Amino acid sequence: MYPLFFDDMAVRGLPVIPLIIYRLIENDATDTAERVLATYSGLMVYHPFRFTFVRGILAYFHGHIPSKLVVRILSILDIPKIPFSEAFLQHIMSNSGSCPPSDYFSNLLLGLVNNVIPPIRSSVSMGDSSGTFSCTGGNRGQAALQSVASNVPESQKVFYQNQDPGTYTQLLLETAVIEILSLPPSVPQIVSTLVQIVVHVQPSQVQSSLSTQGMSSGISQSSIMPTSPSGGTADSMSTNKSSASAPGLNASGTGSGNSSAAQASSSLMIQACGLLLAQLPSLFHMHFYAEAARVIKDCWWVTDVTKSSLELDSAFGYALWDPTWAFQDNTSTTIGNIIALLHAFFSNLPHEWLEATHTIIKHLRPITTIAQLRIAFRIMGPLLPRVAIARPLFKKTLALLFSVLADVFGRNSQVSIPVEATEISDLIDFLHHAVLYEVQGSSQNGAKPKPETLSLCSKAVEHLRPDLQHLLRHLTADPNSSIYAATHPKIVQRPTSPLPGVV
Numbered sequence: 001m002y003p004l005f006f007d008d009m010a011v012r013g014l015p016v017i018p019l020i021i022y023r024l025i026e027n028d029a030t031d032t033a034e035r036v037l038a039t040y041s042g043l044m045v046y047h048p049f050r051f052t053f054v055r056g057i058l059a060y061f062h063g064h065i066p067s068k069l070v071v072r073i074l075s076i077l078d079i080p081k082i083p084f085s086e087a088f089l090q091h092i093m094s095n096s097g098s099c100p101p102s103d104y105f106s107n108l109l110l111g112l113v114n115n116v117i118p119p120i121r122s123s124v125s126m127g128d129s130s131g132t133f134s135c136t137g138g139n140r141g142q143a144a145l146q147s148v149a150s151n152v153p154e155s156q157k158v159f160y161q162n163q164d165p166g167t168y169t170q171l172l173l174e175t176a177v178i179e180i181l182s183l184p185p186s187v188p189q190i191v192s193t194l195v196q197i198v199v200h201v202q203p204s205q206v207q208s209s210l211s212t213q214g215m216s217s218g219i220s221q222s223s224i225m226p227t228s229p230s231g232g233t234a235d236s237m238s239t240n241k242s243s244a245s246a247p248g249l250n251a252s253g254t255g256s257g258n259s260s261a262a263q264a265s266s267s268l269m270i271q272a273c274g275l276l277l278a279q280l281p282s283l284f285h286m287h288f289y290a291e292a293a294r295v296i297k298d299c300w301w302v303t304d305v306t307k308s309s310l311e312l313d314s315a316f317g318y319a320l321w322d323p324t325w326a327f328q329d330n331t332s333t334t335i336g337n338i339i340a341l342l343h344a345f346f347s348n349l350p351h352e353w354l355e356a357t358h359t360i361i362k363h364l365r366p367i368t369t370i371a372q373l374r375i376a377f378r379i380m381g382p383l384l385p386r387v388a389i390a391r392p393l394f395k396k397t398l399a400l401l402f403s404v405l406a407d408v409f410g411r412n413s414q415v416s417i418p419v420e421a422t423e424i425s426d427l428i429d430f431l432h433h434a435v436l437y438e439v440q441g442s443s444q445n446g447a448k449p450k451p452e453t454l455s456l457c458s459k460a461v462e463h464l465r466p467d468l469q470h471l472l473r474h475l476t477a478d479p480n481s482s483i484y485a486a487t488h489p490k491i492v493q494r495p496t497s498p499l500p501g502v503v
Contacts, residue, residue: 014048017044021057030066034069037069054073058178067092067184083175085107102196105194108179109197109276112172112276173275187287195292198341199334200337274342292342296375299333302335343379357380358397373408391452432474457477458478461475
C-alpha cells in the first residue's frame, strides 16, 4: 500500500494525497475520499502540516462534507494530544447531525477566556506592537503594508496563511476553530448561537459558570437582557422575549467571592467570541454581519421616529456605555454588547477581509434616525486607524461614513422629526479627525490630508443639507473655504487678480 520505510518516495507522495482528497470532494466523491484517507492514514501521520491540512479542508468544504468523512479527517490528527473538549468528541462520534446545546458553545468561549485571551493580551502589552495600529512615517505605501504583513500576529492572519500552531495558546485557539468547522449545523445556526450567548451575557451569569466549573449544573431560568434604556421594562423587553440567555451562563444566586472575576470574564467573553469568529472563513463573517444587524434592529428605540433627539441621545449613551463599566454596574444592554462584539471582531480580522466590514452598514440600512446614524459611526469608527495604511480601503470607509450621514442629513432625505445640524457636532468633529488619520504619525512637518481625500470630501459634502455643508467646508478641496486646500503644495492655486474683472 505504501513504502515500509520513509524515503524520498514517501516524502513526494505526501503533498499529492491532500490534492487528491480535495479533487474527490469537489466532485462529490466523498466515499472514495474516505477510503483513500483510511488507506493512507499511516502515511499522513508524517505530513509536516497535518493541522493545517485538517483546518484547511474543513474550512474550504464546510457544509459539504458528510459526518463520516469529517471523523476520518480528524483521525489524521493525534487526537489524544489535541485539546478537544469531551463534549465535542462525544457529539462528533454520535453522528447525530444535530446542533450541540448552547452549553457547549458557552464552555468553548470560557475556555478561550481562561487560556487564550490572557496570553494574547500580555504579549501585546509587553511590546508587541503588531497587535495595534502604528503609523510609520515618511514613505508609507507598500512598505507599510509589507511591514504590517510581516509583523501581524497569528490571530490576525487569514486561516489559509497560518501554519501548524507553534505555541500551546495557538493550539487551543486553532482547536476551537476546528471544533466549530467540524460541527454538522449550518453556518447561520452556529453564528446565531454564538451571538446570542455573548450579547445576553451578564456578570452574574458568568459568575455562576465560574463557581460551577468542574461540576454538573442544571438549567435554570435565565434572565433577559434589556434592549432599551428603560432597564428591562415590559415594553423594552417585548422585542426580545424570544432570545434567552445561554443555559450554561445562568445566574443562580452565588456569593460575591468571584464577582471581580465574573466582571472581567464578562467582557472577555465578548473578546473571545470576536477572536473566534475572526478565525473562521468569510462565510461565517457574512452571516455574522446579518445577525448583528438583526439584533440591532430588534431594539425598538433605534428606529423610533417619534422620540426627540434628546431622548435618543440619552438612549444611545445608555445602550453603548463602555461594556467593562456596564458589566460592573450590571447594566449591560444587548445593543451595547453586540457593538462591543463587532469591535472585538474587527480588531482580530485580517486586513484581507476588512473591506467586507462595510456589509454591516448595508444590512442596517435604511438609516432614518439619529440613533441609527450614531450607531453606524460607532461601529465603523474604530476601523479607520487600521485601514489608514491601505488608502483605497480608507477612502471607501470614509465615503461610507459620509454616505450614511447623507441618509439622514442629505439634500433629499426625509426625516420625520427635523434635526438641527448642531445636534451632531460630535459626529462632525469625528469626521474632521477621521480625515487626518492618514497623516497622523507622519515624519513630515505640517503634513496635510491628501488631495484625493479632500476631493472625496468635496463630492460628499455637496450631497448634504446647506446648513451642514458650511460645517464641513474646511475638509474640501476648495482653497477659498479650506485651510488644508489653501496651503497644500500639490493643489494648484488660482492667483487672485489685483484688478476687478481681470482673470
